[in-house]
Amino acid sequence: NAGVTQTPKFQVLKTGQSMTLQCAQDMNHEYMSWYRQDPGMGLRLIHYSVGAGITDQGEVPNGYNVSRSTTEDFPLRLLSAAPSQTSVYFCASSYSWLAGGTHPDTQYFGPGTRLTVL
Amino acid sequence: DAKTTQPTSMDCAEGRAANLPCNHSTISGNEYVYWYRQIHSQGPQYIIHGLKNNETNEMASLIITEDRKSSTLILPHATLRDTAVYYCIVRGFNAGNNRKLIWGLGTSLAVNP
DSSP states (O other): OOOEEEEOSEEEEOTTOOEEEEEEESSOOSEEEEEEEOTTSOOEEEEEEEETTEEEEOSOOTTEEEOOSSSSBOOEEESSOOGGGOEEEEEEEEOOGGGOSSOTTOOEEOOOEEEEEO | OOOOBOOSEEEEETTSOEEEEEEOTTOOTTEEEEEEEEOTTSOOEEEEEESSSOEEOSSOEEEEOTTSSEEEEEETTOOGGGOEEEEEEEEETTOOSOOOOOOOOOEEEEEEO
């Protein structure tokens, strides 16, 4: 298993540009989420999904869109990049508690995407 | 979800046990204690979790006090590769669809040769 993969690893954007951060997992996890991590702050939840076709907002959703057309993929879209979105972005996945197995909040994280917006 | 308090930083000698404390005095009966770590520039990594009983796996041991108001993560023989930020998180089981884990700033553990 590759686990959770994220692309790109690094990205530099200009203010106003749009882009999509890719996230994929091969563990058949139902739950996926996006976090951002900024210096001096803990990870903050942007958006999450409990299954294909179902997404919802976390605590800092403004400026970001998500969709979940397949179980494996959960892309994060920046609509119009702003310097405040300079951050490290992590994607995570975990089992649904309904599916049994490992405790549902054992989350598996990708390696991160380091985004700079100029 | 209960809040947690951890020391900002700790040091440990290589080969010795690293004991990382966490205070969660407002924990409620259905809330689990989770530990994750984040090695520099990498994604967080799950270590262990527990509810009431002490737990052990291949990475670490988790000791939870009887009143569940605090816990200690033990790395029995710390190596240089254990240098990381360690996060203690408390969350209820099946606390709804929003599996938001409240991440504090954790404890920065430095394992010294």
